[in-house]
Amino acid sequence: MELTCHCGRVRLDLKVLPKEVGECNCSICRRYAALWAYFSPEQVQITLKENTAFYCWGDKEVEFHRCNLCGCLTHYVTTDKCSEDIFAVNMRMAESEILSTTPVRKIDGTSY
Numbered sequence: 001m002e003l004t005c006h007c008g009r010v011r012l013d014l015k016v017l018p019k020e021v022g023e024c025n026c027s028i029c030r031r032y033a034a035l036w037a038y039f040s041p042e043q044v045q046i047t048l049k050e051n052t053a054f055y056c057w058g059d060k061e062v063e064f065h066r067c068n069l070c071g072c073l074t075h076y077v078t079t080d081k082c083s084e085d086i087f088a089v090n091m092r093m094a095e096s097e098i099l100s101t102t103p104v105r106k107i108d109g110t111s112y
Contacts (some may be wrong), residue, residue, distance in 0.1 A: 009049040026109025040052035
């Protein structure tokens with residue numbers, strides 16, 4: 001599956017389809033309105049026409065990436081400070097037909 005930001009400068013190729021997406025209610029995910037699919041870095045290939053901008057806050061374990069041109073939030077990756085190696089893809093970039101058939105798991109991120 002191929003996902004792109006609005007302008008197409010960031011492309012993510014997924015080797016497997018997600019079985020579900022996560023909707024987190026933490027302070028940042030709630031504001032981003034993202035639907036996350038979680039992968040290992042080996043399961044996602046990213047193609048950039050230019051570097052993304054990223055935002056890292058709090059415990060500095062996660063970098064939230066966005067396209068520099070259109071501003072779409074595309075993914076997040078865990079940093080060396082995190083014990084897990086996660087590449088999370090914002091599935092809001094997927095076609096609505098895919099999202100309509102993918103179960104949504106509510107994540108209580110405010111309790112972490």
